[in-house]
Amino acid sequence: MHSSWHQGLSGLSETTVIKDFEKSRRNSEAEFTSPRQKSDQARTAVTPQSTPREQILKQIQPFSAGKEVCYEDLGCFSDTEPWGGTAIRPLKILPWTPEKIGTRFLLYTNENPNNFQILLPSDPSTIEASNFQTDRKTRFIIHGFIDKGDERWVIDMCKNLFKVEEVNCICVDWKKGSQTTYTQAANNARVVGAQVAQMLDILSTEYSYPPSKVHLIGHSLGAHVAGEAGSKTPGLSRITEYSYPPSKVHLIGHSLGAHVAGEAGSKTPGLSRITGLDPVEASFEGTPEEVRLDPSDADFVDVIHTDAAPLIPFLGFGTNQQMGHLDFFPNGGENMPGCKKNALSQIVDLDGIWAGTRDFVACNHLRSYKYYLESILDPDGFAAYPCTSYKSFESDKCFPCPDQGCPQMGHYADKFAGRTSEEQQKFFLNTGEASNFARWRYGVSITLSGRTATGQIKVALFGNKGNTQQYSIFRYNFCSEDTVREDTLLTLTPCYVA
Structure with missing residues (x-):
């Protein structure tokens, strides 16, 4: 998401400044004509069939105006x-306005996993007085549309992180700005992204905290906001005794929050990582990079797609467009095991997807953060395979992993970042239906002595944690391609015997 932002006007109060600007000013002065000349030109151009209203519209069309709001420091x-x-x-x-959106930064750490501390970009002393540690990475979790920063899943994500690392976990709560009509929330996300970028700038200027230690995780709309922040925050402006770089920050955004993460990332050069959790489709898919999450928003951008079916008619809330360096499509990215669309979900409009029983209505959309939650504690349970399509993946055309290996979807995806410089790579995997989503993919090769055999194949796995049940994986008549001696072993292939 390339930045189109420019620095706020100095001396402005926190009130809104609205100004109209004419599109004609973008044209060269040589093209300017006086009102009298325009009137003459309009009269000569009007055909006999033109009405007075059409004549007026033709004259005022070049002066159609847009509006702009400016907020101090944003x-x-x-x-x-x-x-x-x-x-x-x-x-x-x-x-x-920022006041109406009411964004809060809620800090959880290993020292205070159950109670948050509020950080204020306008008051760096709140950071100084908190448990924020400059020798740790920082992960921002950004919720999406009709969600909130103190939602159970957001807190659980922080707690899972504390089990595997010492980290600053900051939940970006912009519930007032997200709990409105979708189109308004999508535009409010731009301000939230600028506020995240402002916080990153404070960490940089006051503590020299590098962007390379920052990870933004955004769900849905929040992913796009995180991306925007990357280009709007200047680099390190001065060094202090704390030496905390933005490169230690990770932004995590779900749904609309995924675009919030993109917004923030585009304003923060050198940002380490953005994770987009099912970035929302509406108002973002097919837009220029400056509007949505894209690979330029951070050094490494990974995206999980779980509800990528078209919004109309399938009510898919996520996007199918690739927006990261690595894009993961578990179970094909559209229909997650354990989730079923129904008539009720079809009649719920976009502005109401989070109202009431959101798990019932938006099950696919929510699976993205549930997969990420589990991946934190299961480092090798979400191996994903490069493939051109889910159909090819299901046909075993993309197994096993290539020479450079396979990335893990979720928390440990960045371990794969240095193995390739390509953008928008597509990966597929399968998951389980409920909790314990992790799955492992095995290839089974069987040889047959003789030309034909009839029976079935069952597989059980043995490990240091016990044995699995027997799974029936094959039931055919078996035959080899050629007639050979009985003591010759051949690769087994299925065949049908009349």
């Missing part, structure tokens, strides 16, 4: 293209 935000007035974003909507 910059300016307009409603013109590509943010509004396009086929994908037809409505021109400005984001709310």
